[in-house]
Amino acid sequence: MSKRLIRDALNIPSSEITSESVYKQRRRLMQAALSAAVLPAFAFPSFARAAGYEIPDDLPRYPGPVWLRQKLASAVRNAELSVSDELAPYYHAITHNNFYEFGTDKRDPVRYAQKFKTDPWKVEISGEVAKPGNYNLEDILAPHALEDRVYRLRCVEAWSMVIPWLGFPLAELIKRFEPTSKAKYVQFTTILDKEQMSEQRSSFGTIDWPYVEGLRMDEAMNPLTLMAVGMYGNALPPQNGAPLRLVVPWKYGFKSIKSIVRIHFSETMPETSWNITAPKEYGFYANVNPAVDHPRWSQATERRLPSSLLSPNIVDTLPFNGYADQVAHLYKGMDLSKWF
Numbered sequence: 001m002s003k004r005l006i007r008d009a010l011n012i013p014s015s016e017i018t019s020e021s022v023y024k025q026r027r028r029l030m031q032a033a034l035s036a037a038v039l040p041a042f043a044f045p046s047f048a049r050a051a052g053y054e055i056p057d058d059l060p061r062y063p064g065p066v067w068l069r070q071k072l073a074s075a076v077r078n079a080e081l082s083v084s085d086e087l088a089p090y091y092h093a094i095t096h097n098n099f100y101e102f103g104t105d106k107r108d109p110v111r112y113a114q115k116f117k118t119d120p121w122k123v124e125i126s127g128e129v130a131k132p133g134n135y136n137l138e139d140i141l142a143p144h145a146l147e148d149r150v151y152r153l154r155c156v157e158a159w160s161m162v163i164p165w166l167g168f169p170l171a172e173l174i175k176r177f178e179p180t181s182k183a184k185y186v187q188f189t190t191i192l193d194k195e196q197m198s199e200q201r202s203s204f205g206t207i208d209w210p211y212v213e214g215l216r217m218d219e220a221m222n223p224l225t226l227m228a229v230g231m232y233g234n235a236l237p238p239q240n241g242a243p244l245r246l247v248v249p250w251k252y253g254f255k256s257i258k259s260i261v262r263i264h265f266s267e268t269m270p271e272t273s274w275n276i277t278a279p280k281e282y283g284f285y286a287n288v289n290p291a292v293d294h295p296r297w298s299q300a301t302e303r304r305l306p307s308s309l310l311s312p313n314i315v316d317t318l319p320f321n322g323y324a325d326q327v328a329h330l331y332k333g334m335d336l337s338k339w340f
């Protein structure tokens with residue numbers, strides 16, 4: 001198709017088409033908007049309304065399966081563990097994503113994850129644990145009441161946003177499955193599904209699939225560590241890691257692994273995807289730390305979304321992403337420039 005034809009199809013004035021890259025970016029935006037717009041706009045649960053989350057009518061909601069909806073609607077705000085920073089507009093949270101299984105561009109997940117199947121979903125619990133098994137997500141969630149928590153999310157790429165998650169403490173899940181005394185670490189694994197995830201088919205990828213992440217047991221048991229199943233009062237969108245993801249707010253975003261199918265307890269430190277890929281750049285701990293720069297850029301500040309060229313909205317990065325009071329004790333006596 002010629003440039004002119006595409007331009008006409010999208011109805012963009014020619015004055016705005018200044019270069020191939022601007023045109024490409026625009027086309028991506030349009031495609032993202034289109035794929036989102038075709039989703040039905042369901043009435044969102046009363047919780048979203050009560051919490052005052054603003055979801056413009058032309059943006060999709062992700063209500064999730066019927067069994068999950070009721071749970072989401074009965075979530076309760078945890079004010080004590082929520083920050084008062086301004087929320088990222090919903091649009092930014094669902095269209096600016098890192099989910100490399102669906103592509104490496106920030107707009108790829110919203111474009112390519114919309115048909116991702118997240119129900120039914122199984123989670124395997126394995127390793128050093130008294131009750132291993134393959135469980136339906138519904139059974140995993142059954143005993144847990146959901147909380148609404150507003151957390152900062154700080155990506156290692158030096159941007160950040162503030163998101164209201166719906167989830168429950170990982171500690172509660174861990175206690176239920178009764179890890180043995182040998183369980184010193186927890187490893188999480190994302191689904192491996194080449195049919196649904198285009199980047200897992202690519203032979204040029206940087207990551208050795210499936211994506212894996214891990215925490216030390218005391219980090220996993222910290223009250224801030226959340227298993228999320230929703231955000232902005234609704235189920236998680238697929239691009240944000242539906243149906244089950246980890247959220248560890250004091251660590252760089254890559255620790256917060258998406259679309260989890262396995263939780264494994266081990267005696268030794270597990271492998272983690274970005275550490276395998278570039279061990280000099282990404283450590284196991286990955287605590288947000290303005291004093292330890294990434295080898296290729298500073299970590300002293302961050303671009304808080306929404307951010308644009310004219311108004312970049314740069315803010316100081318805080319040690320442990322502002323959660324030092326709750327987590328600094330976990331690393332007492334450790335040299336954090338060595339254990340980055």
Ligand SMILES: Nc1nc2c(c(=O)[nH]1)N[C@H]1C(S)=C(S)[C@@H](COP(=O)(O)O)O[C@H]1N2
Nearest residue numbers: 097098099100155190211253254256257258
């Ligand atoms: N499976 C998987 N999980 C992942 C990623 C990924 O590429 N694959 N990206 C991580 C990174 S780098 C970030 S910053 C967060 C982004 O979460 P969000 O898209 O919900 O903002 O997800 C993390 N979890």
Ligand SMILES: [Mo]
Nearest residue numbers: 155156253254
């Ligand atoms: Mo990230």
